[in-house]
Amino acid sequence: MVSRVVNKLEDKLLLSVPPVTVNVRRSSLSLLNLPDGLAFQGVAGSARRRLSNVSDVVSKKISDTIGWRSLSTNVELTVMQGSVLCGQYIKNRLKRSGIFQKKLGLKRMRSGAIMSSEGLLVVSEVSPVLTSLGAELEKLHPKLYTNIARQIGAGSFSNEQTAMEAIADVSRELLRVGGEMTWGKIISLYSVAGGIAVDCVRQGKPEFIGAIQRAMTIVLEEDLASWIQANGGWIGLSNKCRTSIDSDTWQERDTLIVLVSTTLIMGLALLIRIFIFS
Template identity: 40%
Template sequence: MEVLRRSSVFAAEAMYGFECLPTDKELMSQSKALCRDYILSRLHLAGLGWSKAELNLHMSSGSLSEVSAVLLCLGDELECMRPSVYKNVARQLNISVSIESMVTDAFLAVAAEIFSTGITWGKVVSLYAVAGALAVDCVQQGQPATVHTIIDSLGQFVRKFLAPWLKKRGGWMDITKCVVKSDPAPEPHWLASSTESFKYLLTTLYVYIMKEQ
């Protein structure tokens, strides 16, 4: 299954931004790379046919891999707390995933609503959870190409609305403060998104990571 092939360039572009204060363009590339990882993990969990070889072609590395691991860890926690919110998103929004413009408009509307009262890491995680769930809907309904639309829409939203907030925190690595490693030398696998697999322990409650900062 050909899904997300063109997004493979994001990981290479994204790594530069972790070495200095990232630009808007770098933050967008990093955000899209992280979205790709998040979506791939959700497609795998849904049993949508990705082989280990295909998955390894898209593995993130270095600092981006650590951020991706934490994002997935927090996403697992959030989705477990609110399972009904992050399933069948297309049906909840009453949209057809075969119409890319409709998917874009709906996703951006949800994103705007999530951040209407401020920005927190919890809300950022929620945005990725929505993207992941919507991508699963697209693939299940035979519209894998629309997944690219979701990734692009998230990247543009980050660049337009979240980049200043991310810059104030020094970039994406700040999200790692939401967890603490329980193993001094973990062997992270970006796809194994359970808290136990990543050997991370949450240091904050859902209410804490969702409150405005």
């Protein structure tokens, strides 16, 4: 039901550049139609097996990413753009959190210099849109997008690998819950990446930020880029935001944001249970 409602709302082009503040209507929550409980049984076992192998998988994907798999040119460009967008989102999130400093070494993150001028233009257009929508999600659910290490049971990120695994784990749970990919889920994942970056800096480990971007690059290559390309590329997100919407649609748009956030909560809840009971 959740996935059907989300798809219906996004088919109506509900995403738009958000205002400075948003008031979520109480009536929107009644449209969630969420199940009484979450079916953790049967999922935990497979999740444990996946988590036990994630280190090997992530390491392999780093090697694969260095040489780029046989992706189409357009999808490869989408991955590169998404990686640069991740770096820009992280910088913006750190600034909004009041902890950005030039000495953090963010220049080590993947550069967009290897992209064409057209590719860079897309990044420059999409970045403020992605940042604005992500910031709105963070305002609606500040507790969800902060202290992520604690929420998933890690406490702190002891090394780059744990930060990368957090991105991979949340990504797969976000994809699993609710079925199909949506722009809303992608925005949520970037918000999570920003939250993990904030955690790392506050824990005195800013050098892990590059690993967060690498993990996002892997997730883009594995799970997101093909869908993004099939839906107009990154510029497709910007085009959605140009669509004029009436006042009735604003209420539906608020519902979409709540649905996306709830989906992420469900995924994080599963991870918490796995860490506690494994």
